[in-house]
Amino acid sequence: MKDIKTIHLKFKELSEVNLIARVRNNRQGKVVSFLVLNDGTTINDVQVVYKEDTKGYEQAVQARVSSIVEVKGEIVLTPGKQQEFEIKATEISLLDQAVEDYPLQKKEHSPEFLREISHLRARTKTFQSVFRIRSLAAFAIHKFFQEQNFVYVNTPIITENDAEGAGEAFVVTTREDAKYDEDFFGKKANLTVSGQLNAEAYAQAFKNVYTFGPTFRAENSNTSKHAAExxxxxxxxxxxxxxxxxxxxENLVRYTINYIFENAKDELEFCNANLEEGLIEKLNIVRNSKFVVNEYKEVIEILKKAVADGHVFEESNIEFGLDLGTEHERYICEVVNKCPTFVTNYPKEIKAFYMKQNDDNKTVAAADLLVPGIGELVGGSQREDDFDKIVSRCKEMGIDPEELSWYNDLRNYGYYKSAGFGLGFERLIMYITGSSNIRDVISFPRTPRNLLF
Known part of the structure; x- marks a missing residue:
């Protein structure tokens, strides 16, 4: 029994094949009929030719879209055609018949409709491409870190801390009365919004660590960039x-994209043709560019000059302290630098409590990576290594230092310095595939008022 990916790779070496696959299309002709099959191992289909004298012909003509068939046949080379070979069936067996009103018939379906049938949409070429790229990108990220001796750490999904201090965490409780001191953990518990604080503790033991896991935000947002999980x-x-x-x-982003180019060429080309025109060109810019570094204060001056020269932003009141919007980020990396850009040393008022305060007492050693097409892709920083400063910063931001005593105390146990970053995996997959909505790069998206599957 061969899978379709293997058949595509080795069709010149094969003579007879036996495969099980799903019907994408079944077209009858007066003399010759055609089955288009796919088994999920590649986005590339195979065409099966059959006639009235083919064993199992009566079953074959009845096979509806999404039915499962077994085909035995011969490889026939078809040079000059779109597909270099086809299978001339000698026997076809209908293993399972799909219902007549199967939702994914051979026609265009809107993304909105496909989200309503997330349990079926992975059978389309679009989502086969997206989720194969997602799988390969995940492997590439693990491969990158493992090759550099990073330790993979699984941080808690249930936690008492809100690492960002944004108050958008899901509460985990066994009670209905909010008496958390009588709850399972004896205190209020949340689904994690970040594994960073726990990762910092393990970095002090292993030097280099990384997490790769689910995070949750109870943000009531219905934009194309936000999901609850x-x-x-x-x-x-x-x-x-x-x-x-x-x-x-920079090395991680370039490594991951290069890995996709090497291992998902067909899927990338499909995404380029169907999801984002110019996708491959955009990704080549990232692969081949040396990333530029601009300080935040430089960026503010560049944006001020742009406004003075007549450029119109939705937010044109450009002053030091502005939390840059996507329009500002994209202007910097697309119009000014024309390549991926790090923006560093942001005002401390718009950044998290754990970021290292610079000597000017105004900024922190933070950095965001901006990429053409979407703006911010990665956010990171050097962490505050001074115990008194981080406790003071907690108080300034309304965070009780006692609730984070275990984390803050790391500074008293031989800390020196530490740095890290967060890369939203779905945002990376949106960027690599050209998908315009985060709901289309998560298998079963969790968004406000949406818990369908």
Missing amino acids: FWMIEPEMAFCDLKDNLEII
């Missing part, structure tokens, strides 16, 4: 400063 890659490196951090980010 998503995956994050969060490396943490001890004895590492911001400059070293940027180098690792």
Whole structure:
């Protein structure tokens, strides 16, 4: 029994084949009929030719879209045609007949409709391409870190801390009365919004670690970029400063994209043709560019000049302290630098409590990676290594230092310095595939008022 990927790879070496696959299309002609089959091992289908004298002909003509058939036949080379070979069937067996009103018939389906049938949409070429790329990208990320001796750490999914301090965590409880001191853990518990704080503890033991797991945000947002459940890659490196951090980010992004080019060529080409025109060209810019570094204060001056020269932003009140929007980020990396760009040293008021305060007492050693097409892709920083400063920063931001005593106390046990970053996996997959909505790069998306599967 051969799978279709193997048949495509070795069709010149094969003479007879036996395969089981799903029907994409079944077209009858006066003399010759055609089955188009796919078994999920590749986005490339195979065409099966059959006639009235083919064994099992009566079953074959009855096979509806999505039915499962077994085919035995001969490889016939078809040079000059779109597909270089086809299978001339000697025997066809209908193993399972799909219902007549199977939702995915041979026609165009809107993304909105396909989200309503997320249990079936992976059978389409679009989602086969997206989710194969997602699988390969995940493997590439693990491969990158493992080759550099990073330790993979599984951080808690249930936690008491809100690493970002945004108050958008899902509460985990066994009670209906909010008496958390009588709850399972004896205190209020949440689904994690980040594994970073726990990763920092393990970095002090192993030097270089990374997490790759689900995170959750109870943010009531229905935009194309937000989901309530998503995956994050969060490396943490001890004895590492911001400059070293940027180098690792750049290497990881380039490595992952290169891996997709090497291992998902057909899927990338499909996405380029069907999801985002110019996708491959966009990704080649990232692969082949040396990333630029601009300080936040430089970016503010560039944006001010753009406004003075007549460029119109939705937010044109450009002043130091502005939390850059996507329009500003894209202007910097698409119009000004025309390549991926790190923006560093942001005002501390718009960044998290754990970021290292710079000597100017105004900024922190933070960095965001901006890429053409979407803006921010990665956010990271050097972590505050001074115990008194991080406790003071917690108080300034309304965070009770006692609730994070285990984390803050790391500074008292031989900390020196540490740095890390967060890469939203779905945002990366959107970027690599050209998908315009986060709901289309997660198998079963979780969004407000949506818990269908």
